[in-house]
Amino acid sequence: xxxxxxxxxxxxxxxxxxxxxxxxxxxxxxxxxxxxxxxxxxxxxxxxxxxxxxxxxxxxxxxxxxxxxxxxxxxxxxxxxxxxxxxxxxxxxxxxxxxxxxxxxxxxxxxxxxxxxxxxxxxxxxxxxxxxxxxxxxxxxxxxxxxxxxxxxxxxxxxxxxxxxxxxxxxxxxxxxxxxxxxxxxxxxxxxxxxxxxxxxxxxxxxxxxxxxxxxxxxxxx
Amino acid sequence: xxxxxxxxxxxxxxxxxxxxxxxxxxxxxxxxxxxxxxxxxxxxxxxxxxxxxxxxxxxxxxxxxxxxxxxxxxxxxxxxxxxxxxxxxxxxxxxxxxxxxxxxxxxxxxxxxxxxxxxxxxxxxxxxxxxxxxxxxxxxxxxxxxxxxxxxxxxxxxxxxxxxxxxxxxxxxxxxxxxxxxxxxxxxxxxxxxxxxxxxxxxxxxxxxxxxxxxxxxxxxxxx
Ligand SMILES: [Zn+2]
Ligand SMILES: [Zn+2]
Numbered sequence: 001x002x003x004x005x006x007x008x009x010x011x012x013x014x015x016x017x018x019x020x021x022x023x024x025x026x027x028x029x030x031x032x033x034x035x036x037x038x039x040x041x042x043x044x045x046x047x048x049x050x051x052x053x054x055x056x057x058x059x060x061x062x063x064x065x066x067x068x069x070x071x072x073x074x075x076x077x078x079x080x081x082x083x084x085x086x087x088x089x090x091x092x093x094x095x096x097x098x099x100x101x102x103x104x105x106x107x108x109x110x111x112x113x114x115x116x117x118x119x120x121x122x123x124x125x126x127x128x129x130x131x132x133x134x135x136x137x138x139x140x141x142x143x144x145x146x147x148x149x150x151x152x153x154x155x156x157x158x159x160x161x162x163x164x165x166x167x168x169x170x171x172x173x174x175x176x177x178x179x180x181x182x183x184x185x186x187x188x189x190x191x192x193x194x195x196x197x198x199x200x201x202x203x204x205x206x207x208x209x210x211x212x213x214x215x216x217x218x219x220x221x222x
Numbered sequence: 223x224x225x226x227x228x229x230x231x232x233x234x235x236x237x238x239x240x241x242x243x244x245x246x247x248x249x250x251x252x253x254x255x256x257x258x259x260x261x262x263x264x265x266x267x268x269x270x271x272x273x274x275x276x277x278x279x280x281x282x283x284x285x286x287x288x289x290x291x292x293x294x295x296x297x298x299x300x301x302x303x304x305x306x307x308x309x310x311x312x313x314x315x316x317x318x319x320x321x322x323x324x325x326x327x328x329x330x331x332x333x334x335x336x337x338x339x340x341x342x343x344x345x346x347x348x349x350x351x352x353x354x355x356x357x358x359x360x361x362x363x364x365x366x367x368x369x370x371x372x373x374x375x376x377x378x379x380x381x382x383x384x385x386x387x388x389x390x391x392x393x394x395x396x397x398x399x400x401x402x403x404x405x406x407x408x409x410x411x412x413x414x415x416x417x418x419x420x421x422x423x424x425x426x427x428x429x430x431x432x433x434x435x436x437x438x439x440x441x442x443x444x445x446x
Contacts, residue, residue, distance in 0.1 A: 013252040155396025162327035
């Protein structure tokens with residue numbers, strides 16, 4: 001069986017368990033990992049177009065997420081709607097400013113930066129950029145890990161809704177903005193997962209070895 | 223922590239005598255980020271191999287990874303049950319008191335018709351952490367006791383899939399923000415689950431830093 005795999009040849013890596021296997025000499029669309037049985041692709045399939053589509057959807061949802069209130073707070077018959085930004089301002093005025101800064105970063109800065117960073121990474125790959133691949137790879141790893149912190153506001157709404165339900169005396173209701181905001185967080189997580197950071201390295205010139213282009217790869221032009 | 227760094231241009235090492243384990247499986251490790259493939263280096267316990275090409279961590283070696291991870295995950299399981307059963311905050315206003323548990327937050331959202339948000343919160347604070355803890359116990363327990371269980375491969379694959387969706391540390395910040403927002407309005411009393419939550423986060427972080435997936439995959443394979 002070993003003859004079917006080339007020893008010098010290119011390898012495939014399982015996305016799930018990271019097992020390295022030799023590429024079969026006959027291309028197999030439905031290659032399964034011998035160890036964890038996940039399907040193996042050389043690169044995440046349609047990585048760039050998926051990333052773009054998810055980013056575009058995230059940008060579209062980001063606008064109503066900020067315009068619509070995420071919750072309505074009723075105290076003693078008086079109702080007040082809260083958007084993401086007004087929630088941050090409330091924390092700054094009434095609460096403690098460190099918490100306001102954390103929420104501002106998590107809910108406003110992180111989603112915008114995450115969308116912009118992923119878009120520019122995808123763009124740089126599309127343009128076969130040679131610019132500082134190590135830094136771009138690091139940027140991707142940061143974006144991948146900080147995105148989850150945007151969930152803070154969704155959790156705040158959940159906790160307030162669960163705690164404050166005393167009828168007209170005091171109650172909190174979740175509103176449409178929370179739905180859009182949660183959607184933005186999920187879409188950006190999926191976009192980050194769809195982006196294949198190895199594409200950054202595939203487009204480098206003068207790098208032997210790991211960027212061997214495979215038969216059946218969607219980017220045969222190289 | 224010692225760092226083991228490969229020589230320059232180790233991006234693609236062609237190894238003269240490949241150790242074939244099975245059909246086409248080579249004793250090579252690959253970088254998850256840039257796909258550089260190298261012969262597996264010897265890394266001392268507690269050390270990490272860093273990709274010379276892109277700088278990401280190839281893998282870490284932990285001493286007794288199965289035992290340490292298993293101990294921490296067992297502690298996490300107990301803390302997770304406590305965190306789910308007891309209320310984490312109570313709200314007191316003009317003589318009326320309401321409590322909230324993890325599940326009741328999701329339930330209230332569902333009742334208000336916010337099904338999508340309720341499902342997202344349930345997934346990230348209950349389902350994904352429960353999967354992480356439960357599946358790790360299911361995989362590591364038998365490995366420690368040296369017997370094989372059917373489904374270990376699928377279970378450990380799902381540990382990997384559910385990892386990005388477990389967000390309990392973010393939830394803790396959410397609790398803090400909620401407490402500050404409500405503090406002018408009413409009395410907030412922290413519950414037992416809040417303490418369990420506070421402990422669960424470092425315990426789970428410790429478990430994931432002790433976990434060496436490569437070793438676990440190999441042990442699953444050996445037991446078959
Ligand atoms: Zn695999
Ligand atoms: Zn690398």
